[in-house]
Amino acid sequence: MREDGTGDGEHVVDITVPSVARMYDHYLGGKDNYAVDREAVAALDEKVPRTGALARNNRRFLQRVVRILAEDYGIRQFLDHGSGLPTQDNVHQVAQRTDPRARVVYVDNDPIVLAHGRALLEENVNTAVIQADMRDTETIFDSSEVRGLLDLSQPVALLFISVMHCIPDASDPAAVVRRALEHVPSGSFVVLNQLVSHDKETRDFVTDFMNRSTHGNWGRVREPHDVEPYFAGLELLEPGLVEINNWRPDSDLCARQLEDETWFEFGGVARKPWPGPRRESRAAARRSVCAGPRAV
Numbered sequence: 514m515r516e517d518g519t520g521d522g523e524h525v526v527d528i529t530v531p532s533v534a535r536m537y538d539h540y541l542g543g544k545d546n547y548a549v550d551r552e553a554v555a556a557l558d559e560k561v562p563r564t565g566a567l568a569r570n571n572r573r574f575l576q577r578v579v580r581i582l583a584e585d586y587g588i589r590q591f592l593d594h595g596s597g598l599p600t601q602d603n604v605h606q607v608a609q610r611t612d613p614r615a616r617v618v619y620v621d622n623d624p625i626v627l628a629h630g631r632a633l634l635e636e637n638v639n640t641a642v643i644q645a646d647m648r649d650t651e652t653i654f655d656s657s658e659v660r661g662l663l664d665l666s667q668p669v670a671l672l673f674i675s676v677m678h679c680i681p682d683a684s685d686p687a688a689v690v691r692r693a694l695e696h697v698p699s700g701s702f703v704v705l706n707q708l709v710s711h712d713k714e715t716r717d718f719v720t721d722f723m724n725r726s727t728h729g730n731w732g733r734v735r736e737p738h739d740v741e742p743y744f745a746g747l748e749l750l751e752p753g754l755v756e757i758n759n760w761r762p763d764s765d766l767c768a769r770q771l772e773d774e775t776w777f778e779f780g781g782v783a784r785k786p787w788p789g790p791r792r793e794s795r796a797a798a799r800r801s802v803c804a805g806p807r808a809v
Contacts, residue, residue, distance in 0.1 A: 529549060563775075
């Protein structure tokens, strides 16, 4: 990557158009973003404040889910769709605290993610990064990184963390999830959440703003009920679909929702069922959970 951020000739980074991955990096306090990304963040915050809090809560949800899947459900393989830029406590770092042999493949279509992900490859043999559109399921699963690192006869956690709002309706985001599930065995998990709002004005503003800012690399802010089809045919883990602060919070008390509920992250975790009945692990069953007021 050259100092001007325009790439090395092989992977060109367009620093004239905001990137969702780089905007997210800025919200998390990262340094791998450019003026155009910071300007887009500032403009978005003028209309829908507390977006930074959403990003931080989303990151905590990711870390919490990965830890629980590794500790309580024995998951040792993770495929992170739309992973974004590396930051603190990435998926492989959280999973490998439970088992250093845990394997993670990150997928993102932003070339800067691939450039920075190469550092992960150098320091961690159980981690890989590929540049691909998360909608291009066959390219992802046919890649040498996935075929070489993941054992697809064993359960895999498919992560779709705060990315489905980047997929337009024309691309059928629920079908993206279904196609990925066809490549993994029973006992695998889907972790998915996306930005939603009950307020039409907020949905329309953010959708239009992000579509214009990213030159069409966006889907839309949806309503909570729009998230349900992503989990069709799967076994939802308790507490079901909720505002993500309320998905198995670390404290004994139910997590409070954001003070500004104009828009929020909504989703959950589900398992691809086995042909016969199976029960959650005893450790998971003993976990005390509480569903928030937006549970469905």
